[in-house]
Amino acid sequence: MSWNAIDRKTVPAEEMGPGISEATKEKIRSFFPRYPSKQACMLPALHIAQDELGYVSLQAMRDIAQVLELPPAAVMDVVSFYTHFWTHPRGEKMLMLCRSLTCELLGSEKLRARIEEKLGIGDHETTPDGKFSFMTEECLAACDHGPCLMVNEKMHKCVSVEDVDRILDDPASDRLDIPRSDTYDAPPKA
Ligand code: FES
The missing domain is CATH 3.40.30.10 (Glutaredoxin)
Structure with a gap:
């Protein structure tokens, strides 16, 4: 067995994918008061990013790392642990x-x-x-x-x-009969 080391600093720009918007960064920051540390906001941040982009691109991982003041590898660790997060585009x-x-x-x-x-x-x-x-x-x-x-x-x-x-x-097969969850919507402003 052998290991392939990938130097993420040399990933071509087109493979980095889209970054998250300023509005999404702001939404992630709005969760800080709910958690004991910025790092603890990791899962909401990933859900919010995936909600915006449909997946969590490499650039989105870098953006989240910057917002949470963590190394990008810490974000990738979490993304690669959960099957829920996609690292390539998903369908509708x-x-x-x-x-x-x-x-x-x-x-x-x-x-x-x-x-x-x-x-x-x-x-x-x-x-x-x-x-x-x-x-x-x-x-x-x-x-x-x-x-x-x-x-x-x-x-x-x-x-x-x-x-x-x-x-x-069925076009409506993804529509909830009840209002969708707002768990990862930004908390209301005080
Ligand atoms: S085994 Fe629990 S929902 Fe399928």
């Missing part, structure tokens, strides 16, 4: 299929095969038209209604293979 609709035990026993493997067959992509890939990205994920916290498939923020429960085509063809 993010499909997250539960791969944990209960859903697997209830048939998630068949759903995975149908999704991969219908979209022509595998885990952590995006369709060429940019419409869908697909990933498998650990327990989505609805085990009693497995197998579960999330489309963006909307959870689909007790999904059958026959349901997959309907869900993928």
Whole structure:
């Protein structure tokens, strides 16, 4: 086994991807009072950046590092730990299929095969038209209604293979019936 060392200082500009906007930096800073240190704002900062760009580019990692006054490697450590964060562009609709035990026993493997067959992509890939990205994920916290498939923020429960085509063809399949979470919206000004 051998290791390849990558010197990030020499990454071509086009591979750095877009940076985060000033508004996003300001939104991250607005979270500082809620946390004991700037470093502790790492996860909200990554969620906010991914909300803006659709993924966390290398430039976004550098920008976050600068805002949090940390080395860029500290940001990359966290990004590479969580499957939730993407380091390359995602599609408009993010499909997250539960791969944990209960859903697997209830048939998630068949759903995975149908999704991969219908979209022509595998885990952590995006369709060429940019419409869908697909990933498998650990327990989505609805085990009693497995197998579960999330489309963006909307959870689909007790999904059958026959349901997959309907869900993928439905333009509203990612729309929540309740207001979306505002967990990572900026706190209201005092
Ligand atoms: S095992 Fe699938 S939601 Fe928990």
